[in-house]
């Protein structure tokens with residue numbers, strides 16, 4: 029699901045307008061807005077009016093003006109548009125419902141409709157709408173409580189609250205002394221360092237967990253199954269010890285599965301640093317499904333880049349990122365998409381984009397086969413996983429490509445050589461991930477650009493490209509294509 | 517002023533007595549759901565161990581003593597709801613509902629022995645003994661059965677194991693952590709006790725969490741993640757839970773369900789206070805709160821709350837979490853944090869062990885002590901003792917040191933008496949303060 033799915037149609041359009049304005053740099057023509065959002069002039073006017081009223085509370089920090097031709101957004105420098113998005117979500121009825129259920133755990137129809145001042149019929153309608161959103165997480169609201177695997181319930185709330193919790197709120201509400209002690213515990217017991225982001229994530233996670241821990245009749249069927257291979261895992265045992273000790277300080281009864289939940293959170297939700305993960309990677313059980321997938325996918329990627337061998341640093345980074353993605357894929361269901369999937373990729377070239385896509389698909393296929401997940405239709409989490417694999421591949425690609433060294437060797441008269449070299453360098457300056465220099469003998473190059481027809485001359489070059497003195501746009505495009513191919 | 521106190525046990529009774537002295541004119545009403553007040557929760561072992569002869573001795577105070585001081589006690593009155601808007605509480609007495617107003621309300625309904633997670637808690641073959649009725653039933657169960665499985669290896673579980681072994685029963689013990697009384701003791705300190713328990717026939721299941729209790733004919737089956745454990749009876753010895761089902765939802769709680777109070781023991785709602793086992797206690801060691809069910813906390817919060825009913829004036833200084841008991845021939849005592857728990861503490865700690873004869877002329881018996889302190893400031897953070905001789909009182913010296921913020925070097929210079937028959941030349945608490953180097 030997307031976070032906007034909490035909104036009603038009217039509010040969703042208002043947020044879409046704001047997003048469009050942000051995307052277009054703050055100013056869009058009325059016509060374009062109308063067309064892009066596919067709405068009538070009258071409704072656009074209507075929504076804009078709503079927005080104006082909505083934004084009043086920010087007292088000029090955020091304002092939308094329209095003269096009938098253009099629509100313009102004003103933001104003061106210290107104000108974040110996120111505040112507005114967040115408030116839209118927080119005021120939506122569907123969000124308030126799930127928040128209410130989080131706070132009270134159990135409710136009666138009378139209580140909840142009273143407290144949220146809604147009629148019973150709209151309550152039922154909203155629950156129905158919510159349930160269709162919750163479906164991908166495999167959880168649902170029924171008989172005054174939320175049902176589903178405990179891990180899924182916490183994961184869902186975590187995703188939503190993570191989006192909605194501002195830094196200030198985190199400082200005030202979440203970084204309690206109790207959470208601080210827990211963070212100390214993690215750092216000391218596991219001998220790791222947690223950065224600010226991880227601390228915030230742990231604090232939120234444990235706020236949710238402490239609240240949920242005392243709910244009775246929790247479901248753990250899948251997690252128990254999935255955790256069987258991790259029984260002897262070193263970190264799993266450490267986490268268990270820590271969790272039992274921590275919860276024993278409060279009136280919280282800890283079930284056996286409680287620590288499993290935290291082990292999963294810790295190893296898959298961007299909490300451990302790369303360094304901490306790599307240390308764990310040295311001692312973790314090799315036969316767990318996630319360890320297997322991590323290795324398989326890493327090998328697949330490395331194979332793909334042969335003969336180029338990535339640096340050890342890059343290989344570690346790759347292992348780390350893959351582990352987070354694969355862990356999420358193995359243990360969880362459903363995804364809260366925060367950005368549009370296509371946005372992420374700055375495609376260098378079409379060929380590269382297609383290759384990347386194909387490789388990502390292959391990775392996903394391997395991963396799903398290894399963890400024995402056989403869904404006919406692709407789940408939202410799988411879609412997100414695909415995007416994340418592509419992101420990782422882009423990172424690898426970007427880093428590996430840095431090593432592409434291009435030499436220019438022009439067998440021309442001094443002055444002509446000079447100007448052509450300069451031209452080439454200037455034109456290639458903006459191509460990501462390459463170093464261009466004047467050819468030096470006995471150095472190794474990935475590509476040599478030359479006027480020398482006998483390319484065999486360059487034994488230490490992977491590729492050569494021959495230019496004529498009449499260097500053209502055509503040449504430039506050819507060179508760029510060659511570079512892209514070399515990168516793959 | 518009309519002060520209503522709900523719950524007639526350590527916390528509530530202490531609050532009533534203290535308030536009486538302070539507010540001569542006030543009407544003080546104590547509501548208690550049982551037919552008597554002041555039952556001592558551990559009475560069962562005192563009986564089994566022959567320290568007392570009848571259940572009737574298991575009370576620390578009587579209604580008459582309170583009534584003599586013009587404290588109105590309403591017995592058999594179970595509070596069912598409260599309304600903080602109209603400042604009223606409603607209780608049920610012999611099937612009748614009665615609503616009364618308050619000016620100040622003190623919640624002192626303590627805790628219950630119950631589990632929200634273990635299935636089958638309603639079984640009649642589970643021994644519980646916090647209230648008098650439960651203790652009566654428990655006595656009967658102990659008499660009629662032979663094999664007992666204790667769920668929980670904390671203080672309550674150990675004391676029960678001791679009492680049952682003394683009754684020549686067969687005892688098994690299940691604990692989800694990897695050791696005994698792990699909240700209070702580091703495992704190297706408690707190792708001799710563990711060994712003694714094994715010698716006396718206690719079977720242990722560590723790292724196991726009970727999920728379900730099932731009765732099959734005459735036996736109970738306890739299911740953990742790895743085992744199915746059979747016995748005649750189960751003993752519930754997990755930590756207690758705050759007992760506040762009647763709480764107005766407007767009163768803020770901690771995430772674990774206990775009532776949230778400020779340092780004056782005031783809840784988030786005006787004129788409503790909470791004490792004893794209903795709240796999380798301020799720690800004496802750091803700026804955080806814990807759930808620590810102990811009589812001394814109940815009593816001390818009962819005293820402090822009376823001071824703050826009209827004006828917030830006396831902060832509660834918190835709990836060092838001090839315990840002491842005798843089990844399987846060993847006296848064990850602990851205060852403050854353990855070394856294991858120090859991982860939650862943000863500063864570097866150091867520890868020191870001392871072992872010495874109990875007195876100059878008694879070289880056979882030893883006392884083992886451990887001190888945990890802040891490696892930088894030298895402040896004392898925790899201590900543990902174990903001995904076959906009664907050294908329990910010594911722990912109070914250490915808990916006071918913690919509360920007063922003493923450092924190890926100050927402890928080393930602590931004043932103490934010497935008598936060749938009753939003490940050593942070097943008192944162990946002073947010795948603990950002598951750091952190496």
Ligand SMILES: Cc1cc2nc3c(=O)[nH]c(=O)nc-3n(C[C@H](O)[C@H](O)[C@H](O)COP(=O)(O)OP(=O)(O)OC[C@H]3O[C@@H](n4cnc5c(N)ncnc54)[C@H](O)[C@@H]3O)c2cc1C
Pocket residue numbers: 522523524525526527528547548549550553554557558593594595596624625626627628629645646672756759762791792793794808809810811812814
């Ligand atoms: C088996 C066992 C042994 C223990 N041994 C020790 C020990 O040796 N040392 C130690 O320090 N601690 C011990 N504890 C912990 C100790 O019992 C508690 O910390 C202490 O009793 C808390 O006192 P309290 O007054 O807050 O609440 P409680 O003692 O729980 O008393 C609450 C009172 O409120 C009444 N009540 C409850 N609900 C209502 C209602 N709705 N309306 C009216 N009245 C109500 C109850 O009947 C009860 O009288 C033991 C606990 C157990 C279970």
